[in-house]
Amino acid sequence: MNCLFDLDGVLVDTAKYHYIAWKNLAKRLGFDFTEQDNERLKGVSRMASLEILLEVGGLSGKFSEEEKNAMAAEKNTEYVKLISQMTPDEILPGARQFLTDLRAAGIGVALGSASKNAQTILDRLQLAPLFDAIIDGTKVSKAKPDPEVFLKGAEALGAQPSDCCVFEDAAAGIEAARRGGMHCIGIGTPAVLSQADFCVNSLAEMTIDRLKQLFQ
Ligand code: B16
Ligand code: MG
Numbered sequence: 307m308n309c310l311f312d313l314d315g316v317l318v319d320t321a322k323y324h325y326i327a328w329k330n331l332a333k334r335l336g337f338d339f340t341e342q343d344n345e346r347l348k349g350v351s352r353m354a355s356l357e358i359l360l361e362v363g364g365l366s367g368k369f370s371e372e373e374k375n376a377m378a379a380e381k382n383t384e385y386v387k388l389i390s391q392m393t394p395d396e397i398l399p400g401a402r403q404f405l406t407d408l409r410a411a412g413i414g415v416a417l418g419s420a421s422k423n424a425q426t427i428l429d430r431l432q433l434a435p436l437f438d439a440i441i442d443g444t445k446v447s448k449a450k451p452d453p454e455v456f457l458k459g460a461e462a463l464g465a466q467p468s469d470c471c472v473f474e475d476a477a478a479g480i481e482a483a484r485r486g487g488m489h490c491i492g493i494g495t496p497a498v499l500s501q502a503d504f505c506v507n508s509l510a511e512m513t514i515d516r517l518k519q520l521f522q
Contacts, residue, residue, distance in 0.1 A: 307521055308414035308465040310456050310483075313424050314348065315475030316493050316509070318431060320389060321348055326369075327385040328359055331377060337363040348475030350422045351420050351449045370486050376470070382423075389423060390428040404446025405436040411514055414438050416459035418472065418479075422448060439463055449477040453486030460488070471520055473509070474499070489520045 429432035492499030
């Protein structure tokens with residue numbers, strides 16, 4: 307039994323910081339970017355997020371690759387400034403306890419996140435020592451729903467996909483887990499995460515016994 311965790315929306319809510327930085331970029335480009343628009347960016351890579359933002363502003367196809375790289379870098383600089391102030395108080399309910407319980411039980415634990423800033427965030431939250439492997443946006447080339455990030459996580463743990471369970475809050479992440487041949491638990495509502503084995507509201511509802519039931 308091994309566990310693979312998504313970061314944003316499962317262990318911490320960084321979406322609010324992404325939102326501030328994307329909204330400011332949109333403002334500089336002359337349009338408004340709403341919280342509802344921001345929902346479309348969850349679990350999506352940085353450059354794919356920028357394309358969605360430009361589409362919202364009616365600016366798709368208006369910029370060169372060079373200009374888009376500069377915009378993404380500008381957004382990231384602001385985002386990094388915001389996350390550099392994060393504290394362990396921002397860890398989502400139950401996350402630290404469940405990770406600690408898994409470690410104590412000798413269950414493999416890996417991160418599977420699209421973010422290139424995952425290491426910084428885990429360090430700020432003081433969660434990094436609880437992971438056996440960290441697979442993030444710096445180590446993968448294909449975004450979820452491609453299973454690459456989770457397959458690499460399983461490999462790093464020396465585990466078969468069928469012996470892994472993914473924890474995800476985004477439908478694309480659940481699909482990635484399924485395509486990788488893994489069990490998966492949704493953090494959120496079954497209405498959105500219908501492909502999950504089951505859903506919980508937060509990791510505070512998780513126990514090793516509940517996890518074990520999936521592998522029987
Ligand atoms: P960065 P996850 C994802 O994290 C976020 O949900 C998504 O909103 C963000 O665009 C993506 O990381 C890339 O982040 O710009 O820091 O590389 O949910 O896969 O942990
Ligand atoms: Mg997520």
